[in-house]
Amino acid sequence: MNLKEATFIIPIRIESSDRLRNVITTTAFLLENFDTNIIIKEVDSESVFRRDALPILKDILDVDIKVNHIFEKSNEPLFHRQKVLNEIVMESTTEIVVNYDCDVILPLESYHEAYQSILHHTHDVIYPYGRGMYQKQVYATDEIVSQFLQTGDFKYLDSHSKTHTSDFGWVQFFNRQVYINGGLENENFKAYAPEDKERFYRFTTLDYNVGRIENFVYHLEHSRGENSWINNPYMLSNMEEWEKIQTMNKQQLIDYYSRQEYLKKYVSI
Numbered sequence: 001m002n003l004k005e006a007t008f009i010i011p012i013r014i015e016s017s018d019r020l021r022n023v024i025t026t027t028a029f030l031l032e033n034f035d036t037n038i039i040i041k042e043v044d045s046e047s048v049f050r051r052d053a054l055p056i057l058k059d060i061l062d063v064d065i066k067v068n069h070i071f072e073k074s075n076e077p078l079f080h081r082q083k084v085l086n087e088i089v090m091e092s093t094t095e096i097v098v099n100y101d102c103d104v105i106l107p108l109e110s111y112h113e114a115y116q117s118i119l120h121h122t123h124d125v126i127y128p129y130g131r132g133m134y135q136k137q138v139y140a141t142d143e144i145v146s147q148f149l150q151t152g153d154f155k156y157l158d159s160h161s162k163t164h165t166s167d168f169g170w171v172q173f174f175n176r177q178v179y180i181n182g183g184l185e186n187e188n189f190k191a192y193a194p195e196d197k198e199r200f201y202r203f204t205t206l207d208y209n210v211g212r213i214e215n216f217v218y219h220l221e222h223s224r225g226e227n228s229w230i231n232n233p234y235m236l237s238n239m240e241e242w243e244k245i246q247t248m249n250k251q252q253l254i255d256y257y258s259r260q261e262y263l264k265k266y267v268s269i
Contacts, residue, residue, distance in 0.1 A: 003036035007092040011084035014048040022220040041070040082185035105218040114173040124208040126173040129217035135166035169196035183257035193238035
């Protein structure tokens with residue numbers, strides 16, 4: 001499928017064996033199904049992607065591993081996902097950028113519909129899954145994901161999943177310039193945070209055309225440390241940031257983001 005005008009931006013830190021399997025699965029799925037651009041930025045003390053994921057991808061795929069993998073060495077225990085996303089947005093050059101969680105897979109038609117909607121300016125932002133009971137929580141094994149990748153048949157994921165609620169996270173298709181003009185990711189949120197709720201609130205309050213596709217999102221479940229759960233030591237300040245922002249109207253949001261020091265590294269709004 002031709003998604004040449006899109007760049008999938010994927011920030012990663014591979015902290016567990018199931019997260020490694022998920023990164024391999026989602027990357028292989030994207031490479032096998034789409035003619036597109038992928039930037040993976042990994043921030044860690046060493047590159048687990050290069051050491052453990054790339055050899056497996058080269059072994060299982062018949063296609064070239066066309067991934068721009070950027071590694072930044074860091075011994076910081078917390079993964080600042082919002083900062084990494086902003087850096088990758090600025091690395092990308094395509095009209096469309098896809099904020100993509102490394103644990104997520106969508107039905108093929110959802111990628112196509114979301115891509116076309118942004119490409120033809122029907123929407124500025126697309127959430128390619130429904131709000132409500134549209135999440136498939138997949139409890140995968142190596143065998144399950146291998147069967148899925150070999151066949152492309154979602155029945156292998158369906159048979160090991162349960163339906164759960166979905167709302168604002170996982171993946172969004174953006175017009176890149178809208179993403180930038182709207183303030184990118186809020187770097188005041190660190191590690192696990194309500195940034196997904198804030199992002200949706202901000203881009204809708206700023207009157208961008210935000211759409212949604214009523215289809216499932218498949219989330220490959222994984223173990224959770226402080227970078228992906230509420231035991232994040234920054235959780236209090238993250239919640240204070242969210243409580244403050246959700247009281248703001250359009251002009252107040254514009255004023256607030258225009259004063260953010262982190263944003264000045266990338267752009268003036």
